[in-house]
């Protein structure tokens with residue numbers, strides 16, 4: 001059995017949870033870099049398009065990075081969903097108690113809605129890639145170089161009020177998801193100690209508000225600015 | 228039993244066997260004393276039931292002083308009634324008012340099948356412990372108490388973890404029916420102490436494996452276990468277990484006999 005210890009890790013409750021945690025934290029990191037890129041919107045069309053063009057110009061490397069991201073995302077949601085299905089069974093079915101009250105000192109709205117906020121994020125990511133990355137392809141010329149006018153695609157997309165509202169709703173889901181997920185991931189990896197864990201939780205809340213808030217702010221900004 | 232002046236309405240889960248259908252049944256207990264414990268109140272009710280020729284309510288109990296962990300029940304939706312650091316046997320009726328309705332249900336989780344009424348089979352906890360919750364070194368005679376020096380904060384932390392009484396409230400309260408708190412408490416306690424450290428990797432691997440196969444759920448850091456644990460055990464111990472397990476999974480290896488191992 002010992003020889004199979006590493007194999008068993010990937011099938012165990014803790015091992016799989018640690019994979020959900022590491023992939024979750026990597027996604028948290030990705031969101032920061034994505035948000036930083038989005039802020040070029042505020043600088044202007046040329047800055048934003050140049051940034052997007054530079055990424056595009058990475059060619060094969062970008063392809064590899066996107067592939068890794070897709071794998072991370074798939075591992076995260078696949079394992080998270082599997083763990084969740086097991087947990088519903090382990091609690092003893094839907095009709096577990098006639099009356100169940102939480103203490104108020106443990107489980108939170110955020111921790112209870114993790115699968116749901118996660119599914120909203122999944123739906124969001126699919127639509128997001130479809131309507132922006134794979135959205136209308138305009139071209140523009142910056143400094144004599146012809147490149148994709150992603151700025152125009154983005155601004156056009158956010159003209160729609162429902163699209164903007166959906167974006168903000170998804171960011172609320174992201175905030176809820178990461179405000180529990182960030183600290184939970186530290187706990188799953190074993191990085192919980194009385195000395196610093198309160199601060200990990202604080203950083204998680206701060207992360208959730210700043211990052212999701214940043215994305216939502218830019219969406220509303222685009223909507224209000226118009227094409 | 229001293230007669231008191233409280234009258235209570237109880238809704239208690241009755242289920243003749245594990246396979247049978249169960250339901251909440253209404254009972255009225257009169258003359259409850261505020262000094263009675265919750266279990267003594269049920270004793271009074273059972274006494275009435277027996278006198279009427281009815282089947283008494285089956286429930287687990289043993290020490291009745293908060294140390295054995297047998298008195299598992301959900302009182303008004305909370306394990307052990309949800310009072311801080313309190314087991315059911317230490318819940319006293321002065322916490323309730325005359326005329327109150329109290330709902331009493333068994334602990335529930337896939338790993339805790341119902342035996343009868345409020346009694347559940349919590350032997351899953353024992354099975355997880357038997358998979359490694361001990362040290363197997365032959366220690367010989369007791370050595371001098373100060374021969375192995377353990378810093379006070381470490382000893383305190385190990386002692387906090389050792390306070391687990393195996394009651395299962397963590398599992399019953401956990402939205403995932405997970406056994407991580409009691410298992411984490413044991414793995415953490417032994418990993419903190421020099422006597423437990425040598426076997427920590429093997430212990431972590433075996434206990435977690437057993438936990439998983441018994442149908443306990445996965446931790447998603449709700450921390451409802453910590454909030455209901457009658458011994459106030461912190462999820463920091465789950466984190467220590469997670470570290471121990473991660474380390475063991477990637478570094479610990481025992482050669483099989485064919486590879487020249489023992």
Ligand code: HEM
Pocket residue numbers: 017018020021022023024025027028031076077080081084111114115117118119121122177178180181182184185186188189446447448
């Ligand atoms: C950009 C997107 C996402 C980020 C930044 C993210 C982040 C995280 C983090 C940090 C955790 C905590 C891991 C742990 O507790 O060990 C987590 C858990 C989880 N995630 Fe995500 N996640 C994302 C997308 C998704 C998606 C698309 C799903 C989909 C179905 C999902 C479902 C879950 C679930 C069910 C959990 C575990 C639940 C729990 O710990 O209570 N996540 N996520």
Ligand code: SF4
Pocket residue numbers: 296390391392393394395396397398408409412452455456457458459460
């Ligand atoms: S960790 Fe606490 S709640 Fe869980 S079995 Fe031990 S004493 Fe009971």
Ligand code: FES
Pocket residue numbers: 287288289290291292293294295296297298314315316317
């Ligand atoms: S009966 Fe022993 S702890 Fe309650």
